[in-house]
Amino acid sequence: MLIELSIRHFAIIDELTVQFEKGLTVLTGETGAGKSIIIDAIGLLLGGRGSAEYVRHGEKRAEIEGLFIVEDDHPIIEKAIEFGIDAQDSMFILRRNITSQGKSICRVNGKLVTLAILREIGQALVDIHGQHEHQALMQPEEHISMLDGYASKALTDTFKEYQMLFNRAQQLQKQVLSLSENEQELAQKTDLFQYQLEEIEQAKLVPEEDVHLMNERHKLAHSEKLFSLLQDSYLSLYGEGRGLDFINNAVSHLEEAVSIDQELKDVFESVSNSYYLLEEAAFALRDRVEQIEFDPNRLEFIEGRLHDIQRLKRKYGETVDDILVYASKVEEELDSIINKDDRISKLQNELDGLWQDLYIEAKALTSIRKEAARELTEAIHEQLRSLYMEKTVFDVRVAERAPSKYAPMIKGKTIPFSQDGIDTVEFYLSTNPGEPMKPLSKVASGGEISRIMLAIKSIFSNQQGVTSVIFDEVDTGVSGRVAQAIAEKIHAISIGSQVLCITHLPQVAAMADSHLYIQKNEENERVKTSVKSLSTEEKINEIARMISGVEVTELTREHAKELLELAESLKQPA
Structure with missing residues (x-):
């Protein structure tokens, strides 16, 4: 409360x-x-x-x-x-x-x-x-929600199943209609998709190629500076009178010192290990220096390749991976169009099966609603008697709605599926004895x-x-x-x-x-x-x-x- x-x-x-x-x-x-x-x-x-x-x-x-x-x-x-x-x-x-x-x-x-x-x-x-x-x-269109509210406990599971099937059927129906577009539109789509796919395939893209190329371009553009930095680093460590020479001298002195004072053993091992680690690093620097190339042709190639990739990005995606995903989708679309008759046939068969299942659930909804309508009618009559409307006749009528343009045929009958079933619900009323039942909204x-x-x-x-x-x-x-x-x-x-x-x-x-x-x-x-x-x-x-x-x-x-x-x-x- x-x-x-x-x-x-x-x-x-x-x-x-x-x-x-x-x-x-x-x-x-x-x-x-x-x-x-x-x-x-x-x-x-x-x-x-x-x-x-x-x-x-x-x-x-x-x-x-x-x-x-x-x-x-x-x-x-x-x-x-x-x-x-x-x-x-x-x-x-x-x-x-x-x-x-x-x-x-x-x-x-x-x-x-x-x-x-x-x-x-x-x-x-x-x-x-x-x-x-x-x-x-x-408003008669609101009456179905009122009846469904009354029947909510009995209706819930069936209604959920119906809506799940209905949504799936709607998706399939859209696909069938899309594939059944006129030949001119399909031909235009085919030409466009073929051109796009051919343009992407000719580029022979590799996943994350743009990332790798940009990294390589950065290195090539700064190769001279990189060579100088690594060369100076190596020469600072290796050679007579260089860093490693001094550290090696310290190792020799500490080794002799340990023979005098064992408490210096940890210091000796630490300096000794550092010497060997720095020696390995110096050799690695030397090898890297020898691998650095000054290749202006390679840099020019990379610039051209990145330019081509950027042009494709403007059309098909922000990254090379996005472009490849787009190409895959286009390929699927082309396959669907080229083999549209087979595709339509398969989708239509699946859709026909869904319509059959949906009709079963729709009839179950109708059955539940009709029983609920009967119970609600009796309950309202009981309430109306206590409100001095004992001569009033109230009726909850459940009928089949009018079919829409794309309503499917089941066993030769057009079935008017909608989001909430195939039913319309309207309240009817007769306020005086002998008068015919009329829609509540009018009387x-x-x-x-x-x-x-x-x-x-x-x-x-x-x-x-x-x-x-x-x-x-x-x-x-x-x-x-x-x-x-x-x-x-x-x-x-x-x-x-x-x-x-x-x-x-x-x-x-x-x-x-x-x-x-x-x-x-x-x-x-x-x-x-x-x-x-x-x-x-x-x-x-x-x-x-x-x-x-x-x-x-x-x-x-x-x-x-x-x-x-x-x-x-x-x-x-x-």
């Missing part, structure tokens, strides 16, 4: 810290006080899209931080460990800063993370349901959409494993006994997980376990948002205000007390 939320310099919020409790917490207040801004801040903390516009005017950055506690066996703990995030005590501190330039800095438990990681962890902790989900419900009113989404959320909340659910004005377009039913439904969800709810309905506010009042004040000609946890008496006044809309009277206060008493009785276990 979300324990504490801290917000600084965000929109009209200067600085705000809010503590949350278990169960149902409602946020109420006048329109424009900042209720939805608090939810927006939570959304950004969970990885939502940021913008410099969120930063309070005159400030350098907006800062949002939230403390979450999860169960010891929550799957997000294992996921956090994979990301290298410390998850001790089952505690998560999410932090996000947004600068006035629009840049985001994200941290989880003090570790810098990408926005994608923050989003993956955040979505496992909190489920925010607002007006955008109403819109998603009105549902705002109040009906709110109740249907709440029904879906009631079903999903037990499956998703999130620690908190946030409802942002899901009670739009309802009143009376329907409002009471929605209030009871939201509270029922809060029994299994923490629920935060922005509401304008007194019935929902009355069911709250804790009530936060959001208000804005003007200080120093700037607007500030503040949050206050209401006492019982203050709850009565606020609910009375929500009932009357204008002036709180003793009658509306009595009505508010009745709502709270009713709520308390409804919350008692049966």
Whole structure:
């Protein structure tokens, strides 16, 4: 659950810290006080899209931080460990800063993370349901993801296998289409590849040849200086009156000294060994001096060779090895084009086999979805009955999608494969007896959409494993006994997980376990948002205000007390 939320310099919020409790917490207040801004801040903390516009005017950055506690066996703990995030005590501190330039800095438990990681962890902790989900419900293309979310446990393994096969089939299909290009394009490619391959082959390149040639060029260009240095070094060591002659004299004297003082033996051996090592080095220098060549023709050849290699590098790669790798690829491409018919035949046979396997997995997906659709339909009907939509008929229809241009044929039938299978899913609705079923997007009113989404959320909340659910004005377009039913439904969800709810309905506010009042004040000609946890008496006044809309009277206060008493009785276990 979300324990504490801290917000600084965000929109009209200067600085705000809010503590949350278990169960149902409602946020109420006048329109424009900042209720939805608090939810927006939570959304950004969970990885939502940021913008410099969120930063309070005159400030350098907006800062949002939230403390979450999860169960010891929550799957997000294992996921956090994979990301290298410390998850001790089952505690998560999410932090996000947004600068006035629009840049985001994200941290989880003090570790810098990408926005994608923050989003993956955040979505496992909190489920925010607002007006955008109403819109998603009105978009048929979103319905398949909702059904798949409901069937996720049964669907996971089959869906993974399907996507693996589908991606491989897409790759093969691209190769087949590429090889089946028109003859003119293939002829042009063949000419180009043949010219490139011939140019590289004529150069007779050797791996790392450029490196060896540059080293040799450097030596040849400085051969005279190298000869002089080595010759002087050799003459300094070897010859009468030279370095080795003096060291040999020292060896002879030390040898006689050892016969007098045995403690000098180590010194004698050290000097003696040095003499022989230096003598070997002198002979090596002599041999190297004799090997040095002054060959201007060789230097000229190397310069020409490096020039030719550099010309090839500009076309085919940064190194000789890169050029040789490119030549190998060109050779393969040429072979594919020259033998394209055989290549196409082999690829097509492999692709046909993949289509067959993919179709088996696609039908398995369809079967799982149809069973899940039946179960989801029954579950939604049960939820709708408790929301005074008992005469509403809801249906989740799974059908085969229309085939695309390049859809394959299997046993004489065109199969419309896509990234998520061969199915389309759409919700249908009939709100009154005798009326035909029609697409939900064309017949549902705002109040009906709110109740249907709440029904879906009631079903999903037990499956998703999130620690908190946030409802942002899901009670739009309802009143009376329907409002009471929605209030009871939201509270029922809060029994299994923490629920935060922005509401304008007194019935929902009355069911709250804790009530936060959001208000804005003007200080120093700037607007500030503040949050206050209401006492019982203050709850009565606020609910009375929500009932009357204008002036709180003793009658509306009595009505508010009745709502709270009713709520308390409804919350008692049966």
